[in-house]
Amino acid sequence: MTLDPQLLETKELYGILSTAVAPRPIAFASTVDGAGRVNLSPFSYFNVFSSVPPILVFSPIRRGRDGSAKDTLNNINEIAEVTISVVNFDMVEQTSLASTEYETGVNEFDKAGFTEEASEVVRPPRVKESPVSFECTVDQVIALGDGGGAGNLVVARVVRIHLDEGMLDEDGNLDTVKLDLVARMGGSYYCRATPDNLFEIPKPLRNLGMGVDQLPHHIRNSNILTGNNLGRLGNLEKLPGGDLLKSVGEREEVQQALREGDAALHRLARRYLEQDNSLEALAVLLQGR
Amino acid sequence: MTLDPQLLETKELYGILSTAVAPRPIAFASTVDGAGRVNLSPFSYFNVFSSVPPILVFSPIRRGRDGSAKDTLNNINEIAEVTISVVNFDMVEQTSLASTEYETGVNEFDKAGFTEEASEVVRPPRVKESPVSFECTVDQVIALGDGGGAGNLVVARVVRIHLDEGMLDEDGNLDTVKLDLVARMGGSYYCRATPDNLFEIPKPLRNLGMGVDQLPHHIRNSNILTGNNLGRLGNLEKLPGGDLLKSVGEREEVQQALREGDAALHRLARRYLEQDNSLEALAVLLQGR
Numbered sequence: 001m002t003l004d005p006q007l008l009e010t011k012e013l014y015g016i017l018s019t020a021v022a023p024r025p026i027a028f029a030s031t032v033d034g035a036g037r038v039n040l041s042p043f044s045y046f047n048v049f050s051s052v053p054p055i056l057v058f059s060p061i062r063r064g065r066d067g068s069a070k071d072t073l074n075n076i077n078e079i080a081e082v083t084i085s086v087v088n089f090d091m092v093e094q095t096s097l098a099s100t101e102y103e104t105g106v107n108e109f110d111k112a113g114f115t116e117e118a119s120e121v122v123r124p125p126r127v128k129e130s131p132v133s134f135e136c137t138v139d140q141v142i143a144l145g146d147g148g149g150a151g152n153l154v155v156a157r158v159v160r161i162h163l164d165e166g167m168l169d170e171d172g173n174l175d176t177v178k179l180d181l182v183a184r185m186g187g188s189y190y191c192r193a194t195p196d197n198l199f200e201i202p203k204p205l206r207n208l209g210m211g212v213d214q215l216p217h218h219i220r221n222s223n224i225l226t227g228n229n230l231g232r233l234g235n236l237e238k239l240p241g242g243d244l245l246k247s248v249g250e251r252e253e254v255q256q257a258l259r260e261g262d263a264a265l266h267r268l269a270r271r272y273l274e275q276d277n278s279l280e281a282l283a284v285l286l287q288g289r
Numbered sequence: 290m291t292l293d294p295q296l297l298e299t300k301e302l303y304g305i306l307s308t309a310v311a312p313r314p315i316a317f318a319s320t321v322d323g324a325g326r327v328n329l330s331p332f333s334y335f336n337v338f339s340s341v342p343p344i345l346v347f348s349p350i351r352r353g354r355d356g357s358a359k360d361t362l363n364n365i366n367e368i369a370e371v372t373i374s375v376v377n378f379d380m381v382e383q384t385s386l387a388s389t390e391y392e393t394g395v396n397e398f399d400k401a402g403f404t405e406e407a408s409e410v411v412r413p414p415r416v417k418e419s420p421v422s423f424e425c426t427v428d429q430v431i432a433l434g435d436g437g438g439a440g441n442l443v444v445a446r447v448v449r450i451h452l453d454e455g456m457l458d459e460d461g462n463l464d465t466v467k468l469d470l471v472a473r474m475g476g477s478y479y480c481r482a483t484p485d486n487l488f489e490i491p492k493p494l495r496n497l498g499m500g501v502d503q504l505p506h507h508i509r510n511s512n513i514l515t516g517n518n519l520g521r522l523g524n525l526e527k528l529p530g531g532d533l534l535k536s537v538g539e540r541e542e543v544q545q546a547l548r549e550g551d552a553a554l555h556r557l558a559r560r561y562l563e564q565d566n567s568l569e570a571l572a573v574l575l576q577g578r
Contacts, residue, residue: 002409003450005343014340016450019463020375020421021337021345023312023472023482047336048310049348050433050440051303054294056310057346057442059338086309093490093520094501100493100524102500113501113509113519120291129516132309142431144339144444151339153346153442155433161292161305174308176474183312183472185465185482188489193312193474197486200477201382204389211391212383212402220402227418230402231382235389 010064010149019186026184027058028085028095030109030124031075038116038125039071040108042087042095044184045151054158056084056134059144059151067148071104073141080138081122082156085130088180089192094129121159131167131179135160202235209235219285224266232278233285240283248283262288299353299438308475315473316347317374317384319398319413320364327405327414328360329397331376331384333473334440343447345373345423348433348440356437360393362430369427370411371445374419377469378481383418410448420456420468424449491524498524508574513555521567522574529572537572551577 005013018024027046031039046058060073076082087095091114098112109116109125116125119135126133136156144151169175176198183191191197212220212234220230240248248254257264265288272281294302307313316335320328335347349362365371376384380403387401398405398414405414408424415422425445433440458464465487472480480486501509501523509519529537537543546553554577561570 001452001454003452005447005450010341013343016421016452016463017337017340017343017345017447019465019468020452021314021335022465022468022470023314023480024336025310025313045336045338046310047313047334048306049334049346049442050350050438051306051353052299052436052438053434054302054306055433055440056306057338061339064340090516093517094523095520096490097493097498097501097520097523100498102497110502111498111500111523113516113523132305142444144344145342147341149339149341151344153338153444155431155442158294158306161294163290163292163305163309165290174305174475176308176311176476176478179308179311181311181474183480185470185487186463187465188492189465189487190490191312191472191480191482192486192488193480194486197481197483198474198478199481201385201479203477204386208391209386209389209400211389211400212386213399227379227402228382231384231386234383234386234400234402 014149015186022185023183023191026087026095026182027056028087028098028127028130029058029072030083030085030126031072031081032079032124033075034078036123037105038107038109039075040098040112040114040127041070041072042099043072056136056156056158058084058154058156060154062146062148062150064148067146067150073152076138076141076154079123081124082136082138082154083119083122083124083126083133084136084156085127085133087182088131089182090180091129092182092190119160126162131164132174133162134158204235207237210238214239216286218262218289222266224263225270229270229273232273233282236278236282240279240286244279244283245286248280249287254284254287257284258287303353303438304475311474312472312480315376315384315471316345317376317387317416317419318347318361319372319374319415320361320370321368321413322364323367325412326394327396327398328364329387329401329403329416330359330361331388332361345425345445345447347373347443347445349443351435351437351439353437356435356439362441365427365430365443368412370413371425371427371443372408372411372413372415372422373425373445374416374422376471377420378471379469380418381471381479408449415451420453421463422451423447493524496526499527505575505578507551507578511555513552514559518559518562521562522571525567525571529568529575533568533572534575537569538576543573543576546573547576
């Protein structure tokens with residue numbers, strides 16, 4: 001199904017983009033206006049975009065109904081500074097409340113029940129309850145359009161990082177599990193990063209995987225192996241050597257699977273893969289044909 | 290714990306930013322060079338930033354070791370077009386394999402075992418296996434620095450959207466649960482958006498929540514109610530009226546809790562909140578003092 005975005009209603013286009021580009025991290029952004037009045041609002045059109053220099057970008061969108069700008073954008077145009085705090089599960093309902101469109105000048109720290117913590121370098125305070133906050137100066141704001149639904153890239157340079165030390169692991173690094181971050185999905189959905197839905201894939205950058213294209217056809221075209229199985233096999237640097245092929249071939253379970261046929265062999269290989277034993281899994285598969 | 294990013298090693302800074310700003314959506318980006326050679330690579334410094342016009346932004350970072358640019362960036366500087374496909378759980382191991390640094394000119398569609406699907410408007414193909422793909426023209430590339438670790442904002446305008454119709458709900462909208470998207474976290478972690486870790490918060494934009502600051506002190510300072518409980522209560526438009534206060538106060542479980550004291554009343558209110566019964570929860574709490 002193919003769509004031309006120019007032919008879609010704003011609401012429909014927004015729905016597709018916000019549902020398909022997800023999970024999105026949340027910037028809980030605090031700004032001040034020229035009179036020093038504090039604003040706090042969450043944005044999920046947000047990410048990190050550079051390490052050196054350290055740059056975060058988020059986008060306050062012009063309102064769909066009248067194209068007007070949000071307080072956050074107006075404030076940044078007056079005072080080019082922002083604090084960005086990350087949002088974890090314990091903060092999420094209050095964060096959602098802070099997205100309420102209160103009148104200009106209302107302090108959402110009070111409305112949402114958060115605590116202002118003074119910044120070191122910039123004027124806006126940060127959210128004391130957040131596990132990680134960034135003080136940022138705004139390098140530039142790039143308008144992506146001027147009507148309703150138009151984004152504005154706020155290019156924010158990190159000048160201070162505040163970490164809750166309780167979120168560090170024993171090596172002193174930020175701990176993904178302890179952070180318990182939440183992200184925005186389409187509609188009113190959020191996603192929580194818990195041990196149940198976190199998983200690891202060994203980074204392929206250290207070796208040069210031979211690629212799925214180097215696997216024999218009967219493996220690539222297996223009805224039993226999944227794309228994820230093939231990806232893991234293609235990440236191996238090369239086919240297993242003769243010694244491993246021989247020793248794996250002599251195993252009783254492999255002999256048994258060989259007698260039953262290719263399907264049994266592929267199921268056995270999948271079991272090896274689930275045990276993170278990719279090289280032996282490939283050695284099992286290569287017994288077949 | 291406060292850190293000055295200018296005093297951190299590149300690797301440490303990268304680790305903090307990539308772990309704290311998460312979960313990050315994944316852009317599986319396909320580009321071509323001037324000779325028509327296809328490249329495919331995943332980027333998690335990525336998000337949607339505008340609906341009208343529809344703009345996606347991702348950032349190929351200069352390599353930390355020598356400041357060199359990735360093929361994706363070089364290709365875009367030759368041919369200012371890109372397709373961005375989203376990544377779901379069934380694709381994730383192959384997607385990770387495509388992040389391998391193969392030599393320039395190697396087609397990662399082949400290496401990772403994905404299928405090229407011809408685009409309608411732009412030259413780079415898209416990933417047939419992805420549930421949603423965007424054809425984009427590149428409006429501009431904004432360099433955020435010129436050394437190792439420096440990002441480049443690739444501002445991509447969506448000109449076509451391709452949806453797998455199997456991912457739509459009965460109303461014809463993209464279905465967050467069916468999509469089964471994955472996101473990048475710090476280190477080698479990924480996060481999968483499954484029904485187990487998805488949750489909904491009613492959007493506060495339709496009403497004007499009275500705010501946590503309007504709740505009586507004994508409620509705001511409760512040892513039993515969580516920040517999330519308070520956020521939900523603050524999202525109510527006003528305090529419950531006399532009739533509701535009276536009828537809730539007459540309930541046997543409320544009478545019982547009142548006899549036991551404030552702690553019992555707060556626990557009962559929390560139960561009401563867990564049943565999405567915010568107004569009655571507040572009516573329970575207001576019996577106390």
